[in-house]
Amino acid sequence: MSQATDTTVREDGVIESVSGPVVTATDLDAKMNDVVYVGEDGLMGEVIEIEGNLTTIQVYEETSAVAPGEPVEGTGSPLSVDLGPGMLDSIYDGVQRPLDVLEDKMGSAFLDRGVDAPGIDLEKTWEFTPEVEEGEAVEAGDIVGSVPETPSIDHKVMVPPGYEGGEVVSIEPGDFTVEETVAELDTGEEIQMRQEWPVRQARPTEDKQTPTEPLTSGQRILDGLFPLAKGGTAAIPGPFGSGKTVAQQSLAKFADADIVVYIGCGERGNEMTEVIDDFPDLPDPQTGNALMARTCLIANTSNMPVAARESCVYTGITIAEHYRDMGYDVALMADSTSRWAEAMREISSRLEEMPGEEGYPAYLAARLSQFYERAGYFDNVNGTEGSISAIGAVSPPGGDFSEPVTQNTLRIVKTFWALDSDLAEKRHFPAINWDDSYSLYRDQLDPWFVENVAEDWPEQRQWAIDILDEDGELQEVVQLVGKDALPEDQQLTLEVARFIKEAWLQQNALHDVDRYCPPEKTYRILGAIQSFNDEATDALNAGVPIDEITGIDAVPRLNRIGTTPDDEVDEFVDELEADIEEQLRSLY
Amino acid sequence: MKEYQTITEISGPLVHVETDEPIGYDEIVEIETGDGQTRRGQVLDTASGHVAIQVFEGTEGIDTDSSVRFLGETMKMPVTEDLLGRVLDGSGNPIDSGPDIVPDERRDIVGAAINPYSREYPEDFIQTGVSAIDGMNTLVRGQKLPIFSGSGLPHNDLALQIARQASVPEEEGEGGDDEDTEFAVIFGAMGITAEEANEFMDDFERTGALERSVVFMNLADDPAVERTVTPRLALTTAEYLAFDKGYHVLVILTDMTNYCEALRQIGAAREEVPGRRGYPGYMYTDLAQLYERAGRVKGQEGSITQIPILTMPSDDITHPIPDLTGYITEGQILVDRGLNSQGIQPPIDPLPSLSRLMDDGIGEGLTRGDHGGVSDQLYAAYAEGEDLRDLVNIVGREALSERDNNYLDFAEEFEEQFVQQGYDTSRDIDETLDIGWDLLSMLPKPELNRIDEENIEEHYREDVEAEVAAD
Numbered sequence A: 001m002s003q004a005t006d007t008t009v010r011e012d013g014v015i016e017s018v019s020g021p022v023v024t025a026t027d028l029d030a031k032m033n034d035v036v037y038v039g040e041d042g043l044m045g046e047v048i049e050i051e052g053n054l055t056t057i058q059v060y061e062e063t064s065a066v067a068p069g070e071p072v073e074g075t076g077s078p079l080s081v082d083l084g085p086g087m088l089d090s091i092y093d094g095v096q097r098p099l100d101v102l103e104d105k106m107g108s109a110f111l112d113r114g115v116d117a118p119g120i121d122l123e124k125t126w127e128f129t130p131e132v133e134e135g136e137a138v139e140a141g142d143i144v145g146s147v148p149e150t151p152s153i154d155h156k157v158m159v160p161p162g163y164e165g166g167e168v169v170s171i172e173p174g175d176f177t178v179e180e181t182v183a184e185l186d187t188g189e190e191i192q193m194r195q196e197w198p199v200r201q202a203r204p205t206e207d208k209q210t211p212t213e214p215l216t217s218g219q220r221i222l223d224g225l226f227p228l229a230k231g232g233t234a235a236i237p238g239p240f241g242s243g244k245t246v247a248q249q250s251l252a253k254f255a256d257a258d259i260v261v262y263i264g265c266g267e268r269g270n271e272m273t274e275v276i277d278d279f280p281d282l283p284d285p286q287t288g289n290a291l292m293a294r295t296c297l298i299a300n301t302s303n304m305p306v307a308a309r310e311s312c313v314y315t316g317i318t319i320a321e322h323y324r325d326m327g328y329d330v331a332l333m334a335d336s337t338s339r340w341a342e343a344m345r346e347i348s349s350r351l352e353e354m355p356g357e358e359g360y361p362a363y364l365a366a367r368l369s370q371f372y373e374r375a376g377y378f379d380n381v382n383g384t385e386g387s388i389s390a391i392g393a394v395s396p397p398g399g400d401f402s403e404p405v406t407q408n409t410l411r412i413v414k415t416f417w418a419l420d421s422d423l424a425e426k427r428h429f430p431a432i433n434w435d436d437s438y439s440l441y442r443d444q445l446d447p448w449f450v451e452n453v454a455e456d457w458p459e460q461r462q463w464a465i466d467i468l469d470e471d472g473e474l475q476e477v478v479q480l481v482g483k484d485a486l487p488e489d490q491q492l493t494l495e496v497a498r499f500i501k502e503a504w505l506q507q508n509a510l511h512d513v514d515r516y517c518p519p520e521k522t523y524r525i526l527g528a529i530q531s532f533n534d535e536a537t538d539a540l541n542a543g544v545p546i547d548e549i550t551g552i553d554a555v556p557r558l559n560r561i562g563t564t565p566d567d568e569v570d571e572f573v574d575e576l577e578a579d580i581e582e583q584l585r586s587l588y
Numbered sequence B: 001m002k003e004y005q006t007i008t009e010i011s012g013p014l015v016h017v018e019t020d021e022p023i024g025y026d027e028i029v030e031i032e033t034g035d036g037q038t039r040r041g042q043v044l045d046t047a048s049g050h051v052a053i054q055v056f057e058g059t060e061g062i063d064t065d066s067s068v069r070f071l072g073e074t075m076k077m078p079v080t081e082d083l084l085g086r087v088l089d090g091s092g093n094p095i096d097s098g099p100d101i102v103p104d105e106r107r108d109i110v111g112a113a114i115n116p117y118s119r120e121y122p123e124d125f126i127q128t129g130v131s132a133i134d135g136m137n138t139l140v141r142g143q144k145l146p147i148f149s150g151s152g153l154p155h156n157d158l159a160l161q162i163a164r165q166a167s168v169p170e171e172e173g174e175g176g177d178d179e180d181t182e183f184a185v186i187f188g189a190m191g192i193t194a195e196e197a198n199e200f201m202d203d204f205e206r207t208g209a210l211e212r213s214v215v216f217m218n219l220a221d222d223p224a225v226e227r228t229v230t231p232r233l234a235l236t237t238a239e240y241l242a243f244d245k246g247y248h249v250l251v252i253l254t255d256m257t258n259y260c261e262a263l264r265q266i267g268a269a270r271e272e273v274p275g276r277r278g279y280p281g282y283m284y285t286d287l288a289q290l291y292e293r294a295g296r297v298k299g300q301e302g303s304i305t306q307i308p309i310l311t312m313p314s315d316d317i318t319h320p321i322p323d324l325t326g327y328i329t330e331g332q333i334l335v336d337r338g339l340n341s342q343g344i345q346p347p348i349d350p351l352p353s354l355s356r357l358m359d360d361g362i363g364e365g366l367t368r369g370d371h372g373g374v375s376d377q378l379y380a381a382y383a384e385g386e387d388l389r390d391l392v393n394i395v396g397r398e399a400l401s402e403r404d405n406n407y408l409d410f411a412e413e414f415e416e417q418f419v420q421q422g423y424d425t426s427r428d429i430d431e432t433l434d435i436g437w438d439l440l441s442m443l444p445k446p447e448l449n450r451i452d453e454e455n456i457e458e459h460y461r462e463d464v465e466a467e468v469a470a471d
């Protein structure tokens, strides 16, 4: 997190009461959302309520043994993050303390209290290249230069928002630390690589556009049926074990974003370890560089203090906004937004606020929409375009979507990937229910798919949807009378639907090849199933019995396209389609 | 240390006291009743002039004249390797007739969170000898994998079977005694009956497991509030043994349902706004602070593997206790009433069971190259067979296709051959997978779409299909 820079001496406050993560203090000179240091150990906290002389603070660290009478020290600045090169390839807690630095400073694998660390390395030097010349005029937000942050990403150095702006009087290439001045303006303003920004406030932009480009995910069911736009919002609700985290991690690995901000909000420690272990070795499908080179991780696991869980989504989205301002497409995953909402509920109940639905505070809906509103496809103030796509996992109690967090999220997001425990139990993964899910971006993204993947992309998709619908109705009949009692053409539909489900919708995130499926391959797999359907219909019409049709030995190969390496797919599918045609035609 | 006789209110497990010096949050308190008994408690809320205390051993007998001592520190567990072989009560006091415990160190029972950066991803296969677990829901060292059960079901037998049989195959060959001494069991009982407790103790004694165990016993007639500290004492001990002394520790906590009931009781006494079904809104966080105390740490020998047991009220998996647990743990093992009444031992239903850390613990070089495929295929086939059972009840077997009948047979055999094994049989992973292949070979080859072709070629048994087809 951002180090307090304010050095004015302040009157200390005194702790009045302690109840879990909530501490009250008297005589504290502080504003709402100011960072304060609580108790003898200097635990970090944030002002969340001021009533007369009594200030309420949520504390980002464990409060055991903290007692009334201990001092509270204000910093005068709101909860902020450090923005600058070095955020990628980092792992932070909920208040942007780098976890590797904490391990070092604490000398232990266990998180101790009262240890602070800057969000970015203040010592490290970066090779700065100016992008404006002396004499040029710049305004707040403008890019003045860049540094190679990772092999994948050039970090743009920008005039901080709020600067007056003016003519550049000095700027030079060279190696600088994040705190050294890289450019000076005639207004006397100095520009450093490092900026600070209060997390609860959105960074300024010029305008929001309607997104028209997909955030391709490499997941067939998403790209094929429920695509997300660059700058779009999506929710993945589902009961435990239904695949939210696997889906989020797959997106973090394979989505065609420039930057990924992955927020582990109140979930498992081992899941974060998995990301830390995997990402440095996995190649980014776009650049071939290690995935970590485009990723910033925020890990505030379920056993870490609850107040920092509340703040971690803000820390994450503020970092995302900074890269968006540079003109990048950022994908942000929050796993799980329910834990964030619960943290709000916990703090709220300690404040004895009037509870709303199921004990959540009345402002739950407002907070959720403020968060998702910070996503979008933007015209930046500096003339670049950038986007933040926000994907939130939701963990509804008992898997029941009628609860407040799911419902309030659904009112905001435009893509809904509904996970289904029945599918998960059958190991149909991703367990996304194709009847309940939707993407409101589908139509506006079609032109992109038509232009970049296949002309009949929308028609092919519609065909699949129709078959799945029909299958849904037929399955109800099958439950009553069995499959064999159906007419043969309907039995064929069931068979085709089975392939759509097994060979196309299912995708094994744990398989080296299958886990990532480029849109072209998504198109080819469905195409192969469609051509089987067409050939089989002809055969059926020519009087061939259904058992003979489904019994040809080429068909099961449909299930193997997914695991066929990308560069062999065309050949594999061409051959398969030819074999299906030949084998079926030989039957009549 | 100051004494007060200023109790202003006693309600349920809570005592309110006026104080004239600052008292730390979470601090430990001793309350002495008129008849000289001492009760222990912990500060739940502290304000200048006033604190609220949660009393572990019940508030009976406490009155406004009782004296209250603040010990100036948070609750600690005295830890030492000498705890191995000892039986303690739910507050950590020895109840066997052993010698006094001389602690090596006293540790805060509210363990600090493991820095996610310092964790090591768990991936060492633990062979439990139970096919339904090893084959399809593989446990690894450092995992937290609860048993979801119902009242009256044999979850204890299963837990004991795991504790007895668990081994890490690579090390088996090396044989030596030191492998054994590295392994420890921590058993934390919360509100179980004396009979259940005896079942565990007898088994521990019979198998000699007690020597390498530490037992914490809070029984059904022990104070409910004490249950909120028992697992913390157990886990503090586990952390010491694992990360200071290098043991591979298996922690069995039973019954988490009783633990959660205690939380609910305290919440109600504090007049908190209740969450779902009356349980506190912070129950997720509270449970996470227990369950997350499992795992491995970079550069450390030991590990903590947790097997919490809970009984689902009304067998309802959506009840807040199993629900919140499932959201935190790395999978779950479901003990099923239906299979139990069919006489299947252990009655594990693999379909709703899951081990999320399985994938990295299995495969070539770890277990066997075909493990993942076999597991996926067994799931898919059993799920399909299970699904058809409803239909069979309506239309009868004759109305079903040959393919469907095949799957029905499969489901039956799967339960009888694979899941069924008895509590005293330990199967190694090869045996488990071979039984899997016997069953999968009942299905025609092209149905095996989740297994790599090479594995099918190597393991598929043509004769079985022929056998079935001939029936």
Ligand SMILES: Nc1ncnc2c1ncn2[C@@H]1O[C@H](COP(=O)(O)OP(=O)(O)OP(=O)(O)O)[C@@H](O)[C@H]1O
Residues within 6 Å of the ligand: A238, A239, A240, A241, A242, A243, A244, A245, A246, A247, A267, A395, A429, A430, A431, A507, A508, A509, A510, B326, B327, B328, B354, B355, B356, B357
């Ligand atoms: N696409 C997939 N391919 C293969 N396996 C999957 C896939 N998605 C999910 N799984 C399986 O499901 C398990 C549970 O998935 P995941 O951990 O993502 O659930 P979750 O919804 O995040 O649960 P929780 O709410 O408890 O965190 C995984 O460990 C994996 O075994």
Ligand SMILES: [Mg+2]
Residues within 6 Å of the ligand: A244, A245, A246, A267, A335
């Ligand atoms: Mg998850």
